[in-house]
Amino acid sequence: xxxxxxxxxxxxxxxxxxxxxxxxxxxxxxxxxxxxxxxxxxxxxxxxxxxxxxxxxxxxxxxxxxxxxxxxxxxxxxxxxxxxxxxxxxxxxxxxxxxxxxxxxxxxxxxxxxxxxxxxxxxxxxxxxxxxxxxxxxxxxxxxxxxxxxxxxxxxxxxxxxxxxxxxxxxxxxxxxxxxxxxxxxx
Numbered sequence: 001x002x003x004x005x006x007x008x009x010x011x012x013x014x015x016x017x018x019x020x021x022x023x024x025x026x027x028x029x030x031x032x033x034x035x036x037x038x039x040x041x042x043x044x045x046x047x048x049x050x051x052x053x054x055x056x057x058x059x060x061x062x063x064x065x066x067x068x069x070x071x072x073x074x075x076x077x078x079x080x081x082x083x084x085x086x087x088x089x090x091x092x093x094x095x096x097x098x099x100x101x102x103x104x105x106x107x108x109x110x111x112x113x114x115x116x117x118x119x120x121x122x123x124x125x126x127x128x129x130x131x132x133x134x135x136x137x138x139x140x141x142x143x144x145x146x147x148x149x150x151x152x153x154x155x156x157x158x159x160x161x162x163x164x165x166x167x168x169x170x171x172x173x174x175x176x177x178x179x180x181x182x183x184x185x186x187x
Contacts, residue, residue: 078170086148089141135185143184144177 107114151169
């Protein structure tokens with residue numbers, strides 16, 4: 001701290017002693033020039049005098065960079081799929097709910113019939129295979145998201161967090177989801 005103060009005072013004294021310093025001397029970065037702010041370091045804008053478009057240079061540099069391996073070198077795991085499917089099923093279920101609720105609200109204005117009786121009659125008119133596919137299409141995302149949500153709640157309690165337990169619970173969620181979705185679809 002004392003040495004900094006001494007250096008600052010000596011720079012101030014030099015600046016006062018040589019107030020008429022010319023620019024040619026200032027470019028050599030005398031302490032007085034630095035103290036008075038008359039020093040400016042000058043550097044060329046680029047190391048080459050190439051006048052090509054900078055975006056082309058950047059594109060060329062990007063081509064020379066190594067490509068990250070991303071997902072191509074990793075072995076797929078149940079945790080990846082379960083996490084991705086949990087997000088996708090949550091978005092699909094909530095998006096479907098919002099779409100149906102909005103359609104239900106504007107149905108009287110547009111002349112649509114979305115009341116329960118007409119929906120039940122339309123569903124009843126479908127062939128058996130179509131009914132099974134529709135029911136399975138609604139039940140599978142719902143059961144998977146529900147069971148995987150319970151799995152996440154168990155993790156929030158600090159339980160079943162070892163690698164083996166996470167893998168086991170992931171496959172358990174898949175099995176329970178498929179089984180319960182099939183049971184719901186066959187009702």
